[in-house]
Amino acid sequence: MSKSMKALQIEAPGRAVWKDVPLPKPAAGEVLVKVLGVTTCPHWDMHMLGGQPMFPGMKLEYPLKPGVPGHEAMGEVVAVGKGVKALKVGHRVVAWQDTGKPRDGFYAQYNAFPEKSLLRIPTNLTPLQVASLELAMCVEVSFQQLAQLGGVKGRRIGVAGLGPAGLVAVQLAKAHGAREVVGIDMVASRRNLARKLGADETRAPNAKAWKAGRYDARALDDAIDCTGLPVSIEFLMDRTQRCVTIFGVLRENVAFAPRHLWGPGVTLMGYGDHNRAAGETALKFIRQGKLDLAPLTTKTLPFTRYAEGVELLKTKQAIKILFDPWAE
Numbered sequence: 188m189s190k191s192m193k194a195l196q197i198e199a200p201g202r203a204v205w206k207d208v209p210l211p212k213p214a215a216g217e218v219l220v221k222v223l224g225v226t227t228c229p230h231w232d233m234h235m236l237g238g239q240p241m242f243p244g245m246k247l248e249y250p251l252k253p254g255v256p257g258h259e260a261m262g263e264v265v266a267v268g269k270g271v272k273a274l275k276v277g278h279r280v281v282a283w284q285d286t287g288k289p290r291d292g293f294y295a296q297y298n299a300f301p302e303k304s305l306l307r308i309p310t311n312l313t314p315l316q317v318a319s320l321e322l323a324m325c326v327e328v329s330f331q332q333l334a335q336l337g338g339v340k341g342r343r344i345g346v347a348g349l350g351p352a353g354l355v356a357v358q359l360a361k362a363h364g365a366r367e368v369v370g371i372d373m374v375a376s377r378r379n380l381a382r383k384l385g386a387d388e389t390r391a392p393n394a395k396a397w398k399a400g401r402y403d404a405r406a407l408d409d410a411i412d413c414t415g416l417p418v419s420i421e422f423l424m425d426r427t428q429r430c431v432t433i434f435g436v437l438r439e440n441v442a443f444a445p446r447h448l449w450g451p452g453v454t455l456m457g458y459g460d461h462n463r464a465a466g467e468t469a470l471k472f473i474r475q476g477k478l479d480l481a482p483l484t485t486k487t488l489p490f491t492r493y494a495e496g497v498e499l500l501k502t503k504q505a506i507k508i509l510f511d512p513w514a515e
Contacts, residue, residue, distance in 0.1 A: 194295035200238025213268035224314020254292030283466030323469035340364035348413035399425035489514035
């Protein structure tokens with residue numbers, strides 16, 4: 188094996204380079220993964236390349252580490268570090284979590300990654316089918332939150348924001364036994380895709396066409412907001428009986444008004460912790476055919492066209508991009 192590899196490095200805002208870097212070696216508890224495919228996490232990509240922090244208060248120092256911000260990846264184990272117990276060379280794996288620590292990312296041909304942050308997968312699953320498992324894990328956490336209130340089985344569930352997370356949420360709601368799923372988005376093509384993926388009904392967030400009312404015939408039992416926008420969250424709160432849980436990254440205050448307090452009042456619920464059980468649940472649904480991640484990917488590109496891919500995300504011409512580290 189060569190001592191070098193190719194990796195993407197965002198050297199400055201607006202400048203990403205596919206370049207030669209040293210091949211990493213797995214430390215104790217890590218395995219070296221040959222990356223077979225990695226999908227964008229659109230807001231991460233747009234923020235990192237655009238010179239903006241993903242979360243309020245987050246600091247960015249350029250150049251970013253090689254491979255950052257790639258974290259939705261699948262591949263094959265080609266070497267193991269000391270102390271690795273379950274994974275062996277030749278196993279196919281998918282990342283179920285972003286470790287949240289400063290380290291090289293998966294926008295590369297190889298990445299050394301903790302064994303505990305990977306799930307072994309069947310060899311027949313392709314990058315299109317499973318690379319976005321980390322996203323599905325994240326969304327499943329919101330269903331764990333709703334499970335604290337009794338879950339979504341037999342209930343009418345709203346999903347606002349039909350980007351990648353929302354399209355996963357539509358499918359997970361059905362997989363968890365929701366009676367009806369209502370997808371809400373401004374973009375008609377995304378509403379159409381949500382219907383293909385299992386939504387029983389789709390709507391634009393039009394307050395005139397869908398009058399506020401928490402207990403009328405069109406009200407939602409529970410809802411998940413995947414936008415992080417107060418206007419979307421408040422739209423849901425005015426049309427949801429029990430709980431609105433927030434998945435999208437919240438950057439502004441949300442108004443909980445007196446009208447939300449009675450009837451009984453609606454619960455506004457925050458996010459939980461990333462956890463392996465959520466990743467395993469998402470993988471189970473993939474294997475059962477209840478969660479299809481492939482339609483989330485609009486295009487497959489080589490990393491030499493990274494900036495082009497991010498532009499497609501910005502202009503909503505793509506939902507996600509799958510990057511192939513071995514394509515030219």
